[in-house]
Amino acid sequence: MSMNKFMHPRNIYKNPPNFKQLAVEFPEFKRHVRIDITGKVQFDFKDPEALRALSHTLLLKDFHLDVCIPVNKLVPTIPLRLNYILWIEDLLDFIGRIDHVEGIDIGTGASCVYPLIAAQKNQWSMLATEADTGSFEQAKQNIVSNGFQHLVKVVQVSKDIFLAGAVDADKVYDFCMCNPPFFASTQELHPFFKARTQNRPHPKNAFVASVHETVAKGGEVDFIQKMIAESTQLKTQIKLYTTMVGQKSSLPALKKCLREAKVHSFKVAEFCQGNTTRWGLAWTYLNHDLRKASEEAKIATKSYKQRGPLLYDLEGEQNTPENIVKITSMFLQLFKSLQMSCEDVSRNKLHPRYFVTASSNTWSHQRRKLRAKLRQGQLAESKTIDDPADSSVAKRSLDDLLCESTCKKLRLSTDSESSDHAFYKFMFAINCLNKKLILELNTLDNNVDREPLHQIMQYIKNNCRNLVN
Numbered sequence: 520m521s522m523n524k525f526m527h528p529r530n531i532y533k534n535p536p537n538f539k540q541l542a543v544e545f546p547e548f549k550r551h552v553r554i555d556i557t558g559k560v561q562f563d564f565k566d567p568e569a570l571r572a573l574s575h576t577l578l579l580k581d582f583h584l585d586v587c588i589p590v591n592k593l594v595p596t597i598p599l600r601l602n603y604i605l606w607i608e609d610l611l612d613f614i615g616r617i618d619h620v621e622g623i624d625i626g627t628g629a630s631c632v633y634p635l636i637a638a639q640k641n642q643w644s645m646l647a648t649e650a651d652t653g654s655f656e657q658a659k660q661n662i663v664s665n666g667f668q669h670l671v672k673v674v675q676v677s678k679d680i681f682l683a684g685a686v687d688a689d690k691v692y693d694f695c696m697c698n699p700p701f702f703a704s705t706q707e708l709h710p711f712f713k714a715r716t717q718n719r720p721h722p723k724n725a726f727v728a729s730v731h732e733t734v735a736k737g738g739e740v741d742f743i744q745k746m747i748a749e750s751t752q753l754k755t756q757i758k759l760y761t762t763m764v765g766q767k768s769s770l771p772a773l774k775k776c777l778r779e780a781k782v783h784s785f786k787v788a789e790f791c792q793g794n795t796t797r798w799g800l801a802w803t804y805l806n807h808d809l810r811k812a813s814e815e816a817k818i819a820t821k822s823y824k825q826r827g828p829l830l831y832d833l834e835g836e837q838n839t840p841e842n843i844v845k846i847t848s849m850f851l852q853l854f855k856s857l858q859m860s861c862e863d864v865s866r867n868k869l870h871p872r873y874f875v876t877a878s879s880n881t882w883s884h885q886r887r888k889l890r891a892k893l894r895q896g897q898l899a900e901s902k903t904i905d906d907p908a909d910s911s912v913a914k915r916s917l918d919d920l921l922c923e924s925t926c927k928k929l930r931l932s933t934d935s936e937s938s939d940h941a942f943y944k945f946m947f948a949i950n951c952l953n954k955k956l957i958l959e960l961n962t963l964d965n966n967v968d969r970e971p972l973h974q975i976m977q978y979i980k981n982n983c984r985n986l987v988n
Contacts (some may be wrong), residue, residue: 521528527605531581532598532792538562541576548576559958570594578632586661590655590910598792601633603763604640605815606788606799607694613812615807620646622864623757625681625746627673631659633696638670646692647673648685682749686756693933694759699742740769743800743905744776751780754804763790764798777802784809790973826969828946828961829976831950831983836956846956847871847949853982854947856883861947872948874963879942880971882978943971 526533538560542549551569553561577597589596611620620643624633627647630808634645635900649655655675662671676685682695741764750760764770766804770787777785785802786809801809836842851861851873860882862874898978915985944967960976962969 520985525789527602527790529605530598530601532601533703533909537576545576545579548572558668567594574630576634579903582636584635584639585667586630586632586635586688587657589653589657592657595628595632596792597632599790600636601795601796602790602792603696603698603799604633604637606698606790607759609762609815610786610801610809611693611724611760612748614758614803614807616758620693621690622646623682623686623695624648625695625762626699627654627882628698629654629670630662631658633698634671634673635661635665635667639665642670644937645671646685648671648676648680648681670779673789681700681746682753682757685972686753691755692757693793696759697743697746697755697762699739699746699762699765710777714860722872733973736771739765740772742775743769744820747776747780747782747802750782750802750804757799758805758938761799761801764800767798770800773800783807786810786812788814795819799963814853826962828959829972831958831960831976831980833956833958833983838954843949844954850947850949850958850979851980857978861960864946870948870950872946875945875947877943877971881975882975934952945972945975 524533537551538548542552542560546634551566551572555561562573571594573589574594574597575586575588578586583595604818607622609802611617620642622634622645623636623638624631624645624647627634627649628800631647634647636641637645640935647658649658652675655673658673662668664672672834674685686692746760746762751759764773774785774787780802782802783806787801788801790797790799803809824928833846836846854861854875857877858879859875859877862876863871864874943964946959946961946963948955948961950959958979960972960979962972
C-alpha cells in the first residue's frame with residue numbers, strides 16, 4: 520500500500536510526480552518510461568538505471584540541482600530525504616533556531632544530497648563527512664558543479680570517526696544528521712532474511728547501493744550507539760543529534776542506550792513514503808523536552824487513520840444468493856429514489872459493492888417534506904374542486920416548490936451543470952457475518968465529513984422495514 524498520504528504535510532511528493540510530464544520535459548527520464556495500450560505511463564522501479572534517472576530528474580526539476588549519482592553508489596530516494604529535512608526543520612523551530620543554521624551530515628555519500636537540498640532549500644551551512652575516498656571526491660564535485668562551496672564543506676574522515684574528528688572545536692552546531700548502514704551482514708540484504716512469512720511480497724524497487732553504504736559491523740544499532748557515545752563527549756556543542764533508523768526492531772536497544780547516556784530528552788518520528796517506512800531518532804543535552812515538539816507527520820497520519828464502516832444488521836434475512844440479489848436490488852432502488860447514482864464495483868456477486876454519488880441532500884428532513892407535501896396536496900385538491908382545469912398547474916407548482924426549497928437550503932443551483940455535481944460519495948455493500956446479512960456504508964475518503972453518512976444510515980433504518988417487507 521502506498522503511504523504517500525502519511526508523508527510530512529509540507530512534503531511536495533505527497534502527490535506523486537507526474538511521470539508523463541517528466542518524460543516530456545527531461546529526455547534522460549523519457550528513456551526509462553513507456554506508454555501502454557491504455558495511454559498510461561509505465562516505469563520500471565526494479566531497473567537501477569531508471570531509479571537513478573528518476574532521482575536525478577527530481578533533484579533537477581524540484582530543487583534545480585544537477586547531481587551526479589555514480590553507477591556503483593547509493594541512489595537517494597528524494598521523498599524520504601525531504602521527509603527527514605522537514606522533520607529537522609520542525610525540531611529547529613521547536614528549540615528556536617531558524618536563521619543562520621549550521622548542520623552536519625555524517626556519511627554524506629557520493630551524491631551529497633542532504634547538504635545540497637538543505638543549502639538550496641533553506642540556505643543552511645552544512646559540514647559533510649565521508650570515509651570512502653571515491654564518494655568523497657564525487658561529493659566535492661557535486662558541491663562545486665552546483666555552486667554551493669560557500670555553504671557546504673565536505674571533509675574526509677576515517678571509518679571509526681563520526682563527529683569528534685570532524686567538528687570545529689570552537690563552533691556550536693545546530694544539528695547533525697545521519698543515514699547509517701542498516702545491516703550487519705550481506706545476508707541481511709536479502710529481502711526475506713527477517714520475513715515473518717514466506718508469502719511476503721517481493722520488493723517493488725531495485726537494490727541500488729554499494730555494500731559499504733548498507734552494511735557495517737553490528738548493523739545500525741552498533742553504528743548509532745557509537746554516535747551516542749560520541750555525543751556524550753560533545754554534549755551541547757551540537758544542539759540536536761538526529762539519525763535515521765531503518766528497522767523498527769532497532770529502536771528499543773537505541774532508546775535504552777540513550778537513557779544510559781543520560782540525555783536530557785529524545786524523540787522518535789516515523790517517515791512514510793511510497794511503500795517504505797523509516798524512523799527518525801533525535802536526542803539533546805539542552806534543556807528542551809523534545810517529546811513536546813510538534814509532530815506534523817504524526818498529525819497527518821492520525822487524520823488519515825482508517826475509520827470503520829457503518830453497519831446495520833438486516834435481522835431475519837436469510838444468507839442465500841437469491842436473497843442477497845433481491846435485497847441489493849431493493850436498496851439500489853431506494854438510492855435511485857433519492858436521486859443518487861450507483862456504480863457497480865463488485866468482484867464477487869455474492870458480496871455486492873457499489874459507489875453511490877448524491878448530487879444533493881435528498882435524505883434530510885423527510886418529515887418536514889412529507890408535511891409540506893400534505894399541505895400542498897390539500898391546497899391542490901381545493902384548487903381542483905374550484906377549477907379542475909388548473910390541477911396540472913397545481914401539481915407542477917408543488918414539485919417546483921419542493922425542489923426550490925431543497926436547493927435553497929443546500930445553496931445549490933438548479934441548472935444542468937450543478938445536477939452533475941458530486942455533493943457526497945460513499946460506498947454501499949451487503950456482507951455476510953456469522954450467517955447474517957450486514958448492510959455496510961463507508962466513505963471513500965477518510966478526511967470527508969461522515970455526518971451525511973450517518974444521516975443516510977438513519978434514513979435507511981427508518982425505511983428499511985417497509986423496504987424489505
